[in-house]
Amino acid sequence: MKNKTVIITGASTGIGKAIAAYFIERGSNVVMNSSNEENLKRTYLELGSPSNAFYIAGDISKQDTGQQLIQLAKEKFNSVDVLINNAGVFAPKPFLDVQEEDLELYWNVNLKGTYFTTQAAISEMIKQQNGSVINIGTVLVDHAIDGFPATAPLTSKGAIHSLTRQLAAEFGKNNIKVNTIAPGIIRSPLQEKMGIKKADDLAGLHLLNRIGEVNEIAEAAYYLASSGFITGETINVAGGHTVGHAI
Structure with a gap:
């Protein structure tokens, strides 16, 4: 992946940030992209103001923001090799309490x-x-939890999982790989x-009996970005969250 151009939203x-x-x-x-310019600039400085990175703030729910990201990538680095669609919003809310504005928020941003x-x-x-698109979904699309009602954001994330497969089918002939990472x-x-005040209290949801770290999602993203023969897949990075339960 050296010298390849990678666009990351929600960075x-x-x-x-870890990716x-x-x-x-x-x-x-x-x-790097984020809707919050102040946070984005702070992160860029924390990373050491690297010469192999640029940042641009913008709301990705607006169509022209994506076009600006592509334009900047081409202008600065002459290619668009990888897109990582990480930006998103997510919060629980009981199904019967969901309002139209809730659905609009999740469908617009996610x-x-x-x-x-x-x-x-x-x-x-x-x-x-040639190219690689990596979407960020969630294991909750395939593994619902009674105590975590999140139908509003999950409908948008489920759509992203479906979009991944369809795009992989549509653009495989162009050597464009499209995959989803579903974190626990x-x-x-x-x-x-x-x-959630103490995320470690949720460790038991995973067979490994711990929660994941951001670098573990970054590792998965790097692997998919560098792979030439994986497409249309949803990769669960979830410590066994979706395959079984500890009792």
Whole structure:
């Protein structure tokens, strides 16, 4: 992946920040995006203001933001090799309490953001006849939990899982790989935003009896980005969350 150009949305905190750091350290050219410019700039400085990275703030639910990311990648690094659709929002809310604005938020940021940014990236990847798109989903699409009602965000994430398979089918002939990473419970600022005060208390949901770390998602993203023969797959990085239970 050295000198390959990688675009990462939601790169200012948590999983996205870890992915950006992982690729930057290994010599990839990275374009970082977040809706919060202040946080994005702070992260860029924390990473040492690397010469092989640039950042641009913008709301990915707006179609022109994805186009701006592609334009910056081409302008600075001359290619668009990998897109990692990490940006998203997620929070629990009982089904009967969900309002229209809740659905609009999740579908705009999670699904439309992924959709539009991928449209812009694949348009360029077709010219190159090569590329990799990595979406971030969730194990909860295939493994629902009674005590964690999250139908609103899950409908958008489920759509992303389906989008992954269809895009893999549509653009395989162009040597464009499209995959999803479905994390389990990961130690990140997202947990606190969702009201989970101690994420380690959820370790028992995983057969490995621990929660995941952000670098473990970064490792998976790097593997998929560098693989030439994996497409249309959903890779669960979840410590056994989806395959069984400890009793």
